[in-house]
Amino acid sequence: MNVLVYLVPLALALGGIGLAAFLWAMRNGQFDDLEGAGWRVISDDDLPESKG
Amino acid sequence: MSETQDFSIYVRHPAEGIAAMDLVVEGVHCGSCISTIEKGLSGERGIRGARVNLASKRVTVEWDEHTLAPAAILHRLEGLGYPAYPFATAKVDSVEALEEQRLLRCLGVAAFGAMNIMLISVSLWSGAARAEGFATRDFFHWLSALIALPIVAYAGRPFFDSALKAIKQHAFNMDVPITLGALLALLLSVVQTSKHEPEAYFDSAVMLLLFLLAGRYLDQRMRRQTRDVATNLAAIRAENAVKLIDGGEACEVPIAAISPGDLVLVRAGERVAVDGLVEEGRSEVDQSLVTGETAVTPVAAGSNVYAGTMNVTGALRVRVRRAATGTLLDEVNALLERAIEQRSSYVKLADRAARIYAPVVHLTALTTFLGWIAFGLNWQQALVIAITVLIITCPCALGLAVPAVQVVAASAMFRRGVLLNSGDALERLAEIDTVVFDKTGTLTLPKPILANKDDIAPEDLALAGTLALASKHPLAKAVAAAAGATTPSTAHEFPGQGVTMLHDGKRLKLGSVAFCQAEAEAVRVADAWPDASLIAFRGPKRVVVFAIRQARRADAREVVAVLLRAGLAVEILSGDRRSAVEGVARELSISRFNAGLNPAQKIARLKALRGMGHRVLMVGDGLNDAPALAAANVSISPISAAHLTQAQADAVFLGDPLAPVADAIFLARKAKRLMIENLWLSAIYNFIAVPIAIAGFATPLIAALAMSSSSILVTLNALRARAAKGAVR
Numbered sequence: 001m002n003v004l005v006y007l008v009p010l011a012l013a014l015g016g017i018g019l020a021a022f023l024w025a026m027r028n029g030q031f032d033d034l035e036g037a038g039w040r041v042i043s044d045d046d047l048p049e050s051k052g
Numbered sequence: 053m054s055e056t057q058d059f060s061i062y063v064r065h066p067a068e069g070i071a072a073m074d075l076v077v078e079g080v081h082c083g084s085c086i087s088t089i090e091k092g093l094s095g096e097r098g099i100r101g102a103r104v105n106l107a108s109k110r111v112t113v114e115w116d117e118h119t120l121a122p123a124a125i126l127h128r129l130e131g132l133g134y135p136a137y138p139f140a141t142a143k144v145d146s147v148e149a150l151e152e153q154r155l156l157r158c159l160g161v162a163a164f165g166a167m168n169i170m171l172i173s174v175s176l177w178s179g180a181a182r183a184e185g186f187a188t189r190d191f192f193h194w195l196s197a198l199i200a201l202p203i204v205a206y207a208g209r210p211f212f213d214s215a216l217k218a219i220k221q222h223a224f225n226m227d228v229p230i231t232l233g234a235l236l237a238l239l240l241s242v243v244q245t246s247k248h249e250p251e252a253y254f255d256s257a258v259m260l261l262l263f264l265l266a267g268r269y270l271d272q273r274m275r276r277q278t279r280d281v282a283t284n285l286a287a288i289r290a291e292n293a294v295k296l297i298d299g300g301e302a303c304e305v306p307i308a309a310i311s312p313g314d315l316v317l318v319r320a321g322e323r324v325a326v327d328g329l330v331e332e333g334r335s336e337v338d339q340s341l342v343t344g345e346t347a348v349t350p351v352a353a354g355s356n357v358y359a360g361t362m363n364v365t366g367a368l369r370v371r372v373r374r375a376a377t378g379t380l381l382d383e384v385n386a387l388l389e390r391a392i393e394q395r396s397s398y399v400k401l402a403d404r405a406a407r408i409y410a411p412v413v414h415l416t417a418l419t420t421f422l423g424w425i426a427f428g429l430n431w432q433q434a435l436v437i438a439i440t441v442l443i444i445t446c447p448c449a450l451g452l453a454v455p456a457v458q459v460v461a462a463s464a465m466f467r468r469g470v471l472l473n474s475g476d477a478l479e480r481l482a483e484i485d486t487v488v489f490d491k492t493g494t495l496t497l498p499k500p501i502l503a504n505k506d507d508i509a510p511e512d513l514a515l516a517g518t519l520a521l522a523s524k525h526p527l528a529k530a531v532a533a534a535a536g537a538t539t540p541s542t543a544h545e546f547p548g549q550g551v552t553m554l555h556d557g558k559r560l561k562l563g564s565v566a567f568c569q570a571e572a573e574a575v576r577v578a579d580a581w582p583d584a585s586l587i588a589f590r591g592p593k594r595v596v597v598f599a600i601r602q603a604r605r606a607d608a609r610e611v612v613a614v615l616l617r618a619g620l621a622v623e624i625l626s627g628d629r630r631s632a633v634e635g636v637a638r639e640l641s642i643s644r645f646n647a648g649l650n651p652a653q654k655i656a657r658l659k660a661l662r663g664m665g666h667r668v669l670m671v672g673d674g675l676n677d678a679p680a681l682a683a684a685n686v687s688i689s690p691i692s693a694a695h696l697t698q699a700q701a702d703a704v705f706l707g708d709p710l711a712p713v714a715d716a717i718f719l720a721r722k723a724k725r726l727m728i729e730n731l732w733l734s735a736i737y738n739f740i741a742v743p744i745a746i747a748g749f750a751t752p753l754i755a756a757l758a759m760s761s762s763s764i765l766v767t768l769n770a771l772r773a774r775a776a777k778g779a780v781r
Contacts, residue, residue, distance in 0.1 A: 008195060011171060019164040026156060036106030039083030 057123035057304040062138040072114045075136040076284045092132045137288050148276050155269040158207040162262040165203035173255040177753045193245040193252045200254035226406040233446030240439045256755045263763045264451045271455040274462045278471045293325040318368045328370040330355045335366035400476045402454040417441045420746045437748045444745040449762035453730035456770035461723035469706040470716045477702035480686040482724030483667050490672030491626035496602035502534035503599040512596050516589040519562045523551045527587040530600045561590040570595045582631045605710040612640045625654050654680040730766045737762040
């Protein structure tokens with residue numbers, strides 16, 4: 001059972017990282033516009049302008 | 053006249069030297085719209101950045117202060133093909149958004165907790181403790197406590213706060229038993245663990261909160277989305293006024309920036325935005341929005357004009373007496389507040405259920421406690437069993453029963469073009485037995501149309517149409533629309549009388565019957581169309597009189613028939629003339645109607661109906677209807693309604709058909725049925741689970757299984773509200 005000594009803190013830490021990431025995303029407004037992000041991916045605004 | 057626009061009232065200052073503004077943009081629906089707007093604006097000098105929010109159809113623009121005026125941004129967006137409207141975020145909006153964020157945060161925390169506790173609990177249930185000895189079990193329990201205690205303390209706050217508030221007001225809601233259940237589960241578990249007992253309920257407490265928070269978050273999100281749409285619509289329809297600075301220069305400003313004593317210019321065809329005294333000018337004013345009366349009233353210097361009325365024929369200079377606050381609108385508001393207080397006595401279904409549920413459950417727990425003592429158990433053991441009863445009955449399914457249906461039904465209505473304004477509107481809507489319609493703008497379309505088109509020669513109509521384009525009079529607009537005219541003519545306008553132009557050497561006239569000397573013809577037309585307003589045209593060959601009337605909504609007849617078939621009483625209350633109301637009532641086969649009513653009389657009639665024990669739905673749009681909307685049990689407005697009316701209505705419907713009103717009623721009835729079904733489902737669950745708990749056989753595993761299965765059952769049942777069919781197709 002000695003394995004618990006590091007497995008339990010590890011489980012908690014992993015969950016904690018997930019929670020922290022979720023809270024960070026929320027505070028950053030990642031959930032404010034759930035539709036726009038999907039469209040932004042396919043806009044080619046990083047390509048050089050081609051003429052013609 | 054050169055004219056500037058001043059929108060500085062909407063500008064925020066997020067940092068020194070930076071200005072920002074939120075705009076509602078029309079017509080944004082895809083990725084290319086995003087990049088067009090963002091690139092188009094970023095190319096402008098001085099603009100620091102623009103960010104489109106596709107979900108809420110809004111754009112936030114930031115620019116260096118003093119480099120450009122807010123109006124320039126609007127013009128630029130207009131040039132890109134996206135008309136934009138500034139809006140000031142109402143306080144309610146930000147409160148709602150904060151509440152949503154808070155619930156989401158609590159939900160995230162509760163999910164983290166549930167995940168980790170379940171990890172431990174599952175290993176305990178599957179026999180880890182038996183294999184490894186009691187020390188391991190206690191260690192796992194203490195670990196669970198370490199996770200559960202802080203998590204419940206944080207994620208349970210929304211429930212604790214609400215329960216505390218209810219108790220302080222000597223009221224009772226579902227959050228009281230929820231709070232009690234969660235806290236008792238934790239307390240019992242801590243005590244049991246410290247005494248090395250085998251059972252602990254930490255997982256139950258956290259899971260309870262997780263399920264309930266998920267339901268509450270979805271509910272809140274639905275409400276916020278609806279409110280966003282309503283705010284956008286309000287912004288698009290927000291009114292500006294033309295302010296005359298020092299009596300000369302004209303500047304267009306939002307109404308919120310007008311103060312008493314200012315001089316404003318109201319041109320023909322514009323809505324009067326303030327209450328005031330006419331200083332200069334002569335015109336006619338259409339007061340239908342305020343009184344429901346469709347005839348126009350003449351005004352001149354010295355007359356009073358009121359916010360919400362339409363200036364029809366000539367330009368007016370108005371000295372502002374009361375601006376956005378303190379107008380006639382506000383007096384209507386005062387009437388409103390009194391009416392709303394009377395409605396607030398409504399008790400929500402969920403709270404009613406809580407009122408029955410709590411005493412029954414608490415009595416059961418007490419009886420269990422006393423019963424086991426009588427059976428010879430010591431008081432600690434009896435108490436443990438009694439608390440287990442409380443944990444098992446913890447109203448998880450009960451707490452989800454109503455909100456789950458609300459969320460599903462509200463989004464089903466949303467898709468049918470009905471926006472719900474208040475949470476308990478569904479329940480009130482389901483209970484109605486009488487539907488009261490306003491006439492103007494509700495049963496009829498907001499814009500009048502030409503009624504006797506078939507009697508008029510096409511060439512006369514075409515000529516009258518081009519002439520009508522030159523006028524801003526609403527009757528002339530209806531003629532122009534009927535003729536499909538697009539090219540205006542160079543016409544001369546005689547304010548208050550009509551317009552004239554030369555055509556092939558002949559003088560054509562369009563205007564009042566007297567202006568065109570069409571009295572003889574007018575009598576004949578008035579006989580045929582008693583409820584219409586008349587406008588005459590003196591053409592090259594003959595004199596024509598147009599009958600302009602409000603058209604029924606295309607499906608009004610069907611909808612009324614459906615309502616009558618469903619056993620609802622239908623009635624019209626209108627401020628308009630008797631003859632006009634009678635015509636519509638006959639067309640729709642509505643036998644009960646009252647005409648020529650003022651707002652107070654409408655309220656009196658609604659009160660009388662309610663006094664007779666009827667539950668009344670009021671459907672209306674006019675400003676004069678706002679208090680009546682509030683006096684009814686529940687109310688619906690068309691989206692064309694005055695802003696204030698919408699704010700008071702429980703629901704708003706979009707578009708020209710009237711069908712959403714019937715849809716809303718039938719969806720609400722279905723939703724109510726599902727809510728009651730759900731309440732019964734959770735009651736049945738309790739009938740099964742409680743005896744097990746009373747007998748002392750309940751374990752944390754049984755509690756967890758029972759709680760999640762009943763919650764899922766209730767949620768699945770709620771999803772059936774989506775499938776409801778429309779009433780009229």
